[in-house]
Amino acid sequence: MGYKVVVAGATGNVGREMLNILAERQFPADEVVALASRRSLGTEVSYGDKTLKTKDIEGFDFTGYDIALFAIGSDATKIYAPIAASQGCVVIDNSSLYRYDPEIPLIVPEVNPDAIEDYRNKMIIANPNCSTAQMVVALKPLHDRARIKRVVVSTYQSVSGAGKEGIDELWDQTKGMYVPGQEVAPKKFQKQIAFNVIPQIDVFLDSGDTKEEWKMAAETKKIMDTSIKVTATCVRVPVFVGHSESINVEFEDFLDEDEARDILREAPGVLVVDKREPGGYVTPVECVGDFATFVSRIRQDVTVENGLNLWCVSDNLRKGAALNTVQIAELLGNRVLKKG
Ligand SMILES: NC(=O)c1ccc[n+]([C@@H]2O[C@H](COP(=O)([O-])OP(=O)(O)OC[C@H]3O[C@@H](n4cnc5c(N)ncnc54)[C@H](OP(=O)(O)O)[C@@H]3O)[C@@H](O)[C@H]2O)c1
Numbered sequence: 001m002g003y004k005v006v007v008a009g010a011t012g013n014v015g016r017e018m019l020n021i022l023a024e025r026q027f028p029a030d031e032v033v034a035l036a037s038r039r040s041l042g043t044e045v046s047y048g049d050k051t052l053k054t055k056d057i058e059g060f061d062f063t064g065y066d067i068a069l070f071a072i073g074s075d076a077t078k079i080y081a082p083i084a085a086s087q088g089c090v091v092i093d094n095s096s097l098y099r100y101d102p103e104i105p106l107i108v109p110e111v112n113p114d115a116i117e118d119y120r121n122k123m124i125i126a127n128p129n130c131s132t133a134q135m136v137v138a139l140k141p142l143h144d145r146a147r148i149k150r151v152v153v154s155t156y157q158s159v160s161g162a163g164k165e166g167i168d169e170l171w172d173q174t175k176g177m178y179v180p181g182q183e184v185a186p187k188k189f190q191k192q193i194a195f196n197v198i199p200q201i202d203v204f205l206d207s208g209d210t211k212e213e214w215k216m217a218a219e220t221k222k223i224m225d226t227s228i229k230v231t232a233t234c235v236r237v238p239v240f241v242g243h244s245e246s247i248n249v250e251f252e253d254f255l256d257e258d259e260a261r262d263i264l265r266e267a268p269g270v271l272v273v274d275k276r277e278p279g280g281y282v283t284p285v286e287c288v289g290d291f292a293t294f295v296s297r298i299r300q301d302v303t304v305e306n307g308l309n310l311w312c313v314s315d316n317l318r319k320g321a322a323l324n325t326v327q328i329a330e331l332l333g334n335r336v337l338k339k340g
Pocket of ligand 1: 070
């Protein structure tokens with residue numbers, strides 16, 4: 001007997017990818033139901049070679065469903081996740097609502113799989129921010145070898161990280177640049193995103209950091225090690241899918257760049273593409289649709305005692321959201337629920 005699975009937010013960027021990945025990875029589901037808001041009632045979404053008709057989440061009875069994969073934003077999650085949990089269905093949530101709740105596990109299966117046991121606290125498991133997920137996959141094996149003290153990261157984040165509206169705004173604004181009278185003013189983003197970059201993701205905090213930058217630091221501590229210091233600058237770039245990160249790491253112990261490359265070649269979820277020649281690295285367009293977190297440009301930072309630089313690229317809708325969510329569901333199934 002397999003699982004009864006709910007995908008909430010099935011009409012969104014992340015929801016559609018969750019359905020694709022459940023099918024691609026042959027998740028042992030007996031039944032998959034697609035939910036979204038009433039606006040999408042009856043909208044057809046693909047699940048492998050099947051087509052599902054989307055149902056309204058309002059009034060949906062989660063009783064008898066094992067796992068609900070949520071990608072509906074914090075406001076709607078606040079309403080529906082407690083309902084699903086109280087009806088005995090384990091929620092794996094993509095929003096930021098529960099990530100910093102000490103009772104709720106925040107999981108990247110390659111990094112902290114043992115945290116899965118804490119799902120029992122509230123029947124809810126949180127999925128991290130997209131930029132955090134790929135970074136910790138790349139950093140964990142290096143931390144295990146040489147203990148990371150400090151991370152300085154600059155991100156180059158695609159517009160799909162801002163949902164369907166983000167993708168539409170880049171597309172429409174780009175087209176509008178060439179058609180007089182059809183210019184599109186910024187709405188989803190703070191400034192023009194076509195042919196531009198914007199050093200703001202999420203709101204500003206009193207510290208001067210943005211919330212996205214704060215999230216990268218707080219989530220890395222919760223998932224990997226509270227002693228790691230992270231300072232981030234998060235930037236939106238005119239790329240549809242795929243987040244890139246320039247990561248500078250300072251370790252307690254010396255770690256040679258060749259050893260780091262060898263460690264990363266063996267690391268789960270990581271693919272090293274690192275040739276010191278033109279094009280010998282991965283760019284976001286090449287990572288789209290892939291499961292891996294790609295690491296390139298691994299090199300010593302000789303300006304500090306034990307430093308390394310690396311370039312990290314991943315499909316934000318996959319490892320940054322949908323893939324990680326399905327991997328958590330697999331972990332929950334294999335370690336705890338044991339059906340299928
Ligand atoms: N995109 C990423 O890289 C990424 C990464 C990590 C986490 N996340 C998180 O994942 C969530 C979804 O992101 P997304 O990029 O998929 O957004 P999206 O493309 O804008 O899709 C939003 C989805 O949520 C549904 N929804 C919105 N309000 C709802 C409500 N009141 N009741 C029921 N369903 C509702 C929408 O349904 P309708 O179509 O009916 O409106 C749609 O299915 C967000 O919390 C986001 O922060 C996204």
